[in-house]
Amino acid sequence: MPKEIINIGLDIGSDTIKILGAFREGNNNLYRIKFFEEADSLGFFKGRIKDENDLAKAVKDLLERVKERYNIDVETVMVNISGDKLEVFNNSASVSVGSANEKVTELDKERVEEDVKNVALGNNKSILRVFPREWKLDNEKDIVDPLGLQGIRLELDASIMTCFSGDKEALEKVIKSTGIDIEDIVPTPFADATLLLDNSQKELGVALVNIGFGTTSLIVYEDGKLLDLIVFPVGSSNITNDIAVGLKTEIHIAEKIKKDFGITLPSSKKIEVKLDSGGKLVFSERELRNIVAPRVSEIFSDLINKRLKKIGKEGKLPAGIILTGGGAKLKGIEDFAKKEFKLPCKIGYPENFIGFDKKDPSYSTVCGLILLGDDFEEDIPSSNKIKKWIKEFFSNFKP
Incomplete structure (x- = not known):
């Protein structure tokens, strides 16, 4: 009996690179994870390739890890593309x-x-x-x-x-240099929307905001149609940088503070953070809020809401705002978004993947690529489908 056809998604981000292999269970919408690995990103920032060799090495190392841990040779991938030139x-x-x-x-x-x-x-x-x-x-x-x-x-x-x-050609060159093929190149916001938005939301009117490490994307639907898409070169790394400058501390300490405390209350309660030197960094919740909240407000008000106003949809999306991406894990961001947008807001994350124990919005893009892999299978010519089935069938007889 032939093996399951595994769809493979490769999510290249500014902070991490993720690779996921999964297959659909029967005819339902549940996917079972075959493998998942992630590693620090190299040669890639704010949605664009900065060093092809560094990125190729990072991807190749990830592919080798999949081979070593799961005995799977990755041959083709669905890969994302982002950046403010979409x-x-x-x-x-x-x-x-x-x-x-x-x-x-x-x-x-x-x-x-x-x-x-x-x-x-x-x-x-x-x-x-x-x-x-x-x-x-x-x-x-x-x-x-x-x-x-x-x-x-x-x-x-x-x-x-x-x-x-140039971005597309560089991506193709990097992937080809690792010895694998590209099944399809997918815009990151579209992968997110495929996973997180249903038809009723798209009909009513909805905005999906992905706060990544180096970029923030916005995709808007209404009446079931794509209305707008834009990517801003600002992300959660800007929050980290602000904390490092505001509290006069190292970047890795600032990143830990961001993840541990998020958008704090405007209180005088003291927070103590241990430093590598053995000392302590002491600051109040109000001090931290005065650093973090303005940057998040800039993303929501000066970028997202300004764009929604331009297309006539500020405060006029009945299905509200969906937040996803690693930046959506910031503590307090959901309530903060509701006040900024004056609309229903919630965090979007993969829910139909068996094997992901935690509700993590940073996995949305790579899981969306898996779903689009199914769509790609349905759209390719029947002769190609037959070839792929034959290849999968005879792979069962390899020693």
Whole structure:
């Protein structure tokens, strides 16, 4: 009997690199983890590759650890791409229905989906994803799926997600140098949304905010459609830096203070932290709050809310704000967000992965990549599926 088909996600972040292998249990939405490893990130910061060799070494070391601990040779991965050069814009295209009976076929849909990509991108831009917003047939609007309907002119309004070509090429070069193939390159916010947002939230209107180590991303949906996406070059590392400067202490001590105490109350209660020298760093909860709260407020108000205001959605998202990413583990951030956004807010984390014991929002992206791996399997041509099944089948007979 063939082995389970394992989907593998590789999440490259500014703080850590995570690799996860998991397979779906039967026909339900539960995934069982086959392996998981993470390591400190090298050569990568604020969503962009800074040193290809350092990053390639970090990824290769992680792959070797998977081989050593689980006896699994990783061959292909779903990998994320991020950075403040991710952009979304809208475009439309139309084609004549090709069949003699004037019924829309899959080929018609594929033709218009290709035509909608024909747009002047400018220099150094690459298309990552096309998200259908609305299908129209002979000017009949709001068609969910035109397949099989009768008409003459098929039109598609779509959101197109792009990245900086240099970032994509550098990522491909790094992964190729490790000896594995890329199954698909996925924008980080889309991986997060795939895992954490359901259709009802997307219909009502929702914003998903990923506070990473080096960046913060925002993706917004309404009426079931992608409305906006942006990545800011500010993350939880900025909070750590502020604590280090404000309390005049080392970065690793500041990181520990951030993780242990988060957004404290404005009280005079004293906090004592042991130093490597054997001494103590003493400060009040109010002092710490006066350092941490302004930076979090900057992320929420000056960046996220300002963007929501620009698209006319400030305070107008019934499904609220979902916070995820490592920065969402900051103590007190959920209540702080509710006050800043004046909307329902909650922390989003993987819930349908058997093997993750803790509710950790820093795992959202890598788990989202696993779900998208399933979608990728369904979308690839049947001949490729057969080849992959044969490969999986005969791997059972290897000594």
